[in-house]
Each structure stands twice: as C-alpha cells, then as structure tokens.
Amino acid sequence: MDKKNCYVCGKKNLNKNEIGLTKKLLDKNSKYFYCLDCLAEYLEVDTEFLLAKIEEFKEQGCILF
Incomplete structure (x- = not known):
C-alpha cells in the first residue's frame, strides 16, 4: 500500500x-x-471527538479501521 499524505497540511504517512x-x-x-x-x-x-468516533467505529466492527 502506498503511503498517503494529508491533503491540507501535507503530513506524510497517515495512519490507518x-x-x-x-x-x-x-x-x-x-x-x-x-x-x-x-x-x-x-x-x-x-x-478528542474524532478519537472517540474511531473507537466507536472499531467497536461496531467497521472494516475501515
């Protein structure tokens, strides 16, 4: 998988x-x-809201995480 960068700030190698x-x-x-x-x-x-949503989606079994 090629490494993805942030569209706005250019941060390299975004995590999953x-x-x-x-x-x-x-x-x-x-x-x-x-x-x-x-x-x-x-x-x-x-x-913090987004971090909580990530955990919520993981608990729901979302395959994107």
Whole structure:
C-alpha cells in the first residue's frame, strides 16, 4: 500500500485510523485524505471527538479501521 499524505497540511504517512476516518466520514472512495487535526478543523469538531468516533467505529466492527 502506498503511503498517503494529508491533503491540507501535507503530513506524510497517515495512519490507518486517519485514512479510515476520512473514508467513513467524508467519502468511502476518497482519493484525498486528512490527518486528524485537519479533519477536525474541516468538520469543526475537536480531535478528542474524532478519537472517540474511531473507537466507536472499531467497536461496531467497521472494516475501515
């Protein structure tokens, strides 16, 4: 798998959670990905909220994480 970078800030090598969250919340087929900080800013929420959502989606068995 090629390494993904943040579409906004350019952070290199986004982790599986950042890629999965972008797909889950924005577009399953997205070619552009956001780091946690940039996604939080884009969605106007704090990073703690997104971290909680990641755990919630994992508990639900979401395969994106």
